[in-house]
Amino acid sequence: MEESLLPLFPLEVVLLPEELLPLQIFEDRYKLMIGARLDAKAANAPDQEFGVIFAREQEIQTLGCTAAIVNVTRKYSDGRFEILAIGRRRFEILFTREEKPYLEGAVVFFDDEGGADTPSEEDAQHAIEHFRATMQLLHKTTSIPIHLPRPYRHLSFRMAGPLPLDADFKQQLLSIRNETERLRRVRRTMDALIAHFDLLQKAQEKAGGNGDLHGKS
Numbered sequence: 462m463e464e465s466l467l468p469l470f471p472l473e474v475v476l477l478p479e480e481l482l483p484l485q486i487f488e489d490r491y492k493l494m495i496g497a498r499l500d501a502k503a504a505n506a507p508d509q510e511f512g513v514i515f516a517r518e519q520e521i522q523t524l525g526c527t528a529a530i531v532n533v534t535r536k537y538s539d540g541r542f543e544i545l546a547i548g549r550r551r552f553e554i555l556f557t558r559e560e561k562p563y564l565e566g567a568v569v570f571f572d573d574e575g576g577a578d579t580p581s582e583e584d585a586q587h588a589i590e591h592f593r594a595t596m597q598l599l600h601k602t603t604s605i606p607i608h609l610p611r612p613y614r615h616l617s618f619r620m621a622g623p624l625p626l627d628a629d630f631k632q633q634l635l636s637i638r639n640e641t642e643r644l645r646r647v648r649r650t651m652d653a654l655i656a657h658f659d660l661l662q663k664a665q666e667k668a669g670g671n672g673d674l675h676g677k678s
Contacts, residue, residue, distance in 0.1 A: 466558060466565040466566065466567055467510070467511065467512045467527070467552065467565060467566050467567075467568045468494045468497075468498070468511040468512065468561075468563055468564075468565055469511070469512045469513075469514055469525070469554075469557070469563070469564040469565060469566050470491065470494070470511055470512065470513050470514070470528070470563075471514050471515075471516030471521050471564065472513055472514070472515070472516060473515070473516060473517060473628070474513070474515065474628065475513075475515045475526075475628045475631035475632050475635065476513040476525070476526040476548045477526060477548050477618040477622050477631060477634065477635065478526055478548045478549060478550065478551060478615050478618045479547065479548055479615055479618050479619050479622065480526075480547070480548045480618065480619075480621075480622030481531075481545060481546070481547055481548075481622065482513065482528060482545070482546045482547065482548065483534070483543065483545050483546075484543065484544050484545075484546060485542075485543045486541065486542050486543070487540075487541040489562070490562035490563045491563060492540065492542075493562055493563065494563045495511070495530070495544065498510070498511055498530055499530060499533070502530055509529055509530065510527040510528060510529050510549055510550070511527065512525045512526070512527050512528070512552060512554075512566060512568065513525055513526055513527070513528050513548070514554070515628060515632055517628075522632060523553055523554045524551065524553055524554075524632065524635050524636055525551070525552055525554070525568075525635070526548045526549065526550065526551050527548070527549045527550045527551075527552060528546035528547065528548055528549065529546060529547055529549050530544050530545075530546050531544075531545040531546060531547055532544070532545055548618070548622075550570050550572075551570065551571055551572065551635055552568040552569060552570045552571065553568060553569050553571060554566040554567070554568050555567045555568060555569060571638065572638070573638045573639060573640055574638045574639060577638065577639040577641065578614050578615070578640050579612060579613055579614050579640055580613055580616060580617075580640050580641050580644050581641070584641060584644055584645075585613040585616055585644075587648070588616065588617075588620065588644050588647065588648050588651075589607070589609055589616075589620075591648050591651045591652065591655075592607065592609070592620045592651060593607050594651075594655060595624065595651045595654050595655055596623070598654070598655060598658045599624075599625070599654075599658075613640075614640070615640070616640065616644060617634065617640060617643035617644040617646075617647045618634070618643070620647055620651075621634060621647050624647075624650070624651070624654070625654075626650060630646075630650065633646075634646065634647070
């Protein structure tokens with residue numbers, strides 16, 4: 462039935478649950494789609510979410526994440542507007558329809574396997590320590606606030622969202638239905654980021670010492 466179809470927004474980004482996503486809406490078809498979500502939000506009605514799916518070179522992925530609009534952040538005189546959305550639920554597309562100006566899909570929602578949606582306290586704390594160190598390096602400050610309150614459900618998604626991660630890696634995270642496994646992969650990626658920053662820092666220090674990144678005098 463048409464009521465079960467989810468409006469789809471193909472983008473060159475991967476949205477994760479609980480990740481913030483700023484969007485500028487300028488195409489007429491997406492003004493229509495987002496306008497309907499805003500109307501539903503104002504009326505506190507269902508159908509407030511739309512689906513974000515990763516699209517690249519005319520190919521779209523079948524796994525995506527719904528987005529709920531937090532607010533409209535800016536309006537322009539030419540009809541464009543900007544919104545801030547947040548990732549909510551993961552889904553898999555069964556089939557798509559193009560009867561409206563924008564794409565719609567019949568989807569099935571999914572979450573983690575039973576009992577696998579929360580990491581152990583030890584795994585969570587180790588991951589948070591890695592995340593804090595990574596964010597401090599990224600922002601070059603030790604005073605950046607880190608807010609990752611319990612319960613630690615979807616902790617991996619909450620940490621992955623602000624990190625500069627490859628879209629293909631984020632797409633893989635969407636498909637994993639075990640929080641401990643996702644957290645393990647995010648930690649390995651943070652380790653790689655920290656190692657990269659350490660190498661970059663050493664190269665910069667070396668260049669500052671003799672003006673040559675390759676160590677030649």
